[in-house]
Amino acid sequence: MEIVIVPDAEAGARVVADRFERVVRGAGEQGATLGLATGSSPVLAYAELIRRHREEGLSFAAGRAFLLDEYVGLGPADAQSYHRFIREHFTADVDIPDAAVLSPDGTAADPSAEAARYDAAIAAAGGIDLQVLGIGTNGHIAFNEPGSSLSSRTRHAALTRATIEANARFFADASEVPRTVLTQGLGTVREARRIVLTATGERKAAAVAAMIEGAVSARWPASCLQLHPAVTVVVDEAAASRLELAEDYRAAQQVLAD
Numbered sequence: 467m468e469i470v471i472v473p474d475a476e477a478g479a480r481v482v483a484d485r486f487e488r489v490v491r492g493a494g495e496q497g498a499t500l501g502l503a504t505g506s507s508p509v510l511a512y513a514e515l516i517r518r519h520r521e522e523g524l525s526f527a528a529g530r531a532f533l534l535d536e537y538v539g540l541g542p543a544d545a546q547s548y549h550r551f552i553r554e555h556f557t558a559d560v561d562i563p564d565a566a567v568l569s570p571d572g573t574a575a576d577p578s579a580e581a582a583r584y585d586a587a588i589a590a591a592g593g594i595d596l597q598v599l600g601i602g603t604n605g606h607i608a609f610n611e612p613g614s615s616l617s618s619r620t621r622h623a624a625l626t627r628a629t630i631e632a633n634a635r636f637f638a639d640a641s642e643v644p645r646t647v648l649t650q651g652l653g654t655v656r657e658a659r660r661i662v663l664t665a666t667g668e669r670k671a672a673a674v675a676a677m678i679e680g681a682v683s684a685r686w687p688a689s690c691l692q693l694h695p696a697v698t699v700v701v702d703e704a705a706a707s708r709l710e711l712a713e714d715y716r717a718a719q720q721v722l723a724d
């Protein structure tokens with residue numbers, strides 16, 4: 467894993483945006499396939515990409531995007547749906563066609579069939595060139611809660627109490643948070659060609675340490691990223707505060723930058 471420790475969230479957003487820009491410009495007219503995450507963590511990076519689109523000609527017009535997950539029961543018109551979140555925080559403000567931004571259908575009559583369809587759609591599009599991820603305080607990525615198979619595929623899954631409470635801030639109260647979701651599996655996420663995970667703040671420090679320095683274990687789902695050959699983790703000082711080897715990661719970054 468490449469570990470980048472940054473002074474603050476703004477600096478982290480620039481690093482994440484740099485990774486996107488490299489992949490988007492590198493894909494040229496063919497267009498890149500982007501994997502987008504919701505939640506607060508990538509929002510500053512999306513804002514930076516919007517700025518680069520407006521001021522520096524970064525174009526997403528040829529690209530397509532797949533969301534990681536969606537709440538079951540929420541449709542595109544629902545204010546709390548991830549479908550809507552990604553449009554409001556990113557894609558509506560760049561030139562990617564709306565029809566090229568895909569997400570699991572939370573209103574599908576058969577959630578398991580919808581999950582299988584979505585997994586197959588990602589593969590049919592040729593897979594994801596760059597996936598951005600956040601991380602939950604319990605180590606979840608997408609909505610793969612502790613106990614998720616490290617090889618899991620996109621599926622209908624239940625949320626833990628911790629995640630329901632963490633995400634209640636986007637709803638009137640915790641009782642409004644859907645109990646189940648459609649989520650890309652850990653096996654699906656790990657098929658992305660490149661991954662950049664970003665986290666800030668002390669409350670993510672334990673999950674970040676378990677992901678980078680703990681055993682690969684379903685107890686901390688993000689630890690499966692240790693098995694991926696091209697993962698960058700971008701963390702601020704607070705999120706990095708429980709890393710035993712933080713000085714070594716800083717030194718490695720310095721040597722590689724020289």
Ligand code: GLP
Nearest residue numbers: 503505506507600601602608609
């Ligand atoms: C949700 C999302 C994840 C996200 C996590 C952390 O559960 N499904 O993709 O990484 O929350 O959210 P935040 O970035 O708001 O801390």
